[in-house]
Amino acid sequence: EAGVTQFPSHSVIEKGQTVTLRCDPISGHDNLYWYRRVMGKEIKFLLHFVKESKQDESGMPNNRFLAERTGGTYSTLKVQPAELEDSGVYFCASSPDPPSYGYTFGSGTRLTVV
Amino acid sequence: QKEVEQNSGPLSVPEGAIASLNCTYSDRGSQSFFWYRQYSGKSPELIMSIYSNGDKEDGRFTAQLNKASQYVSLLIRDSQPSDSATYLCAVLNTGGFKTIFGAGTRLFVKA
Numbered sequence: 103e104a105g106v107t108q109f110p111s112h113s114v115i116e117k118g119q120t121v122t123l124r125c126d127p128i129s130g131h132d133n134l135y136w137y138r139r140v141m142g143k144e145i146k147f148l149l150h151f152v153k154e155s156k157q158d159e160s161g162m163p164n165n166r167f168l169a170e171r172t173g174g175t176y177s178t179l180k181v182q183p184a185e186l187e188d189s190g191v192y193f194c195a196s197s198p199d200p201p202s203y204g205y206t207f208g209s210g211t212r213l214t215v216v
Numbered sequence: 217q218k219e220v221e222q223n224s225g226p227l228s229v230p231e232g233a234i235a236s237l238n239c240t241y242s243d244r245g246s247q248s249f250f251w252y253r254q255y256s257g258k259s260p261e262l263i264m265s266i267y268s269n270g271d272k273e274d275g276r277f278t279a280q281l282n283k284a285s286q287y288v289s290l291l292i293r294d295s296q297p298s299d300s301a302t303y304l305c306a307v308l309n310t311g312g313f314k315t316i317f318g319a320g321t322r323l324f325v326k327a
Contacts, residue, residue: 144319145317207260209258
């Protein structure tokens with residue numbers, strides 16, 4: 103079974119630019135999550151999709167972040183405009199129902215805003 | 217108070233010893249608990265899940281849960297240098313849809 107795929111693996115952008123991260127979950131996993139880890143801090147929840155619907159977006163830092171999940175398959179996370187504090191590693195994870203079995207993580211996208 | 221607390225370490229143990237990693241959590245309604253292992257520069261990998269009070273063993277790993285004390289631990293027996301990584305404690309919240317992660321404990325196993 104293919105794992106969770108994220109790309110790009112690395113992105114360096116200038117402050118004020120736009121970046122779009124993509125995540126392809128494991129086929130059949132209804133639950134898709136975005137997390138972020140900034141340097142030295144714990145992995146922080148951003149949001150959770152169940153199929154194409156946003157179940158919980160309480161962790162989204164502000165309205166510069168927009169997540170979508172097309173047709174309940176892949177998901178994108180857009181940051182527009184990017185700020186320096188957005189730098190970090192963005193992880194996507196997916197799980198089947200129920201989510202109590204734990205997640206499978208993608209390899210992450212390391213975003214650097216300069 | 218953090219929702220999931222772990223000692224950041226580093227915890228250093230000699231090869232062959234038992235490594236003991238601890239975690240406390242604040243959400244009394246949580247029912248699902250996990251340990252993830254994260255190698256440097258890699259993504260977290262699920263290694264153990266536990267749902268009931270007591271011990272759960274899987275190979276060299278034993279997870280322990282005490283809901284009354286809101287405490288989760290992971291024991292690694294016969295530690296190997298390849299076990300050197302950051303271990304993340306994670307708790308599924310009461311609503312059952314959001315997993316909260318601790319900051320992780322760095323483990324070094326010395327050959």
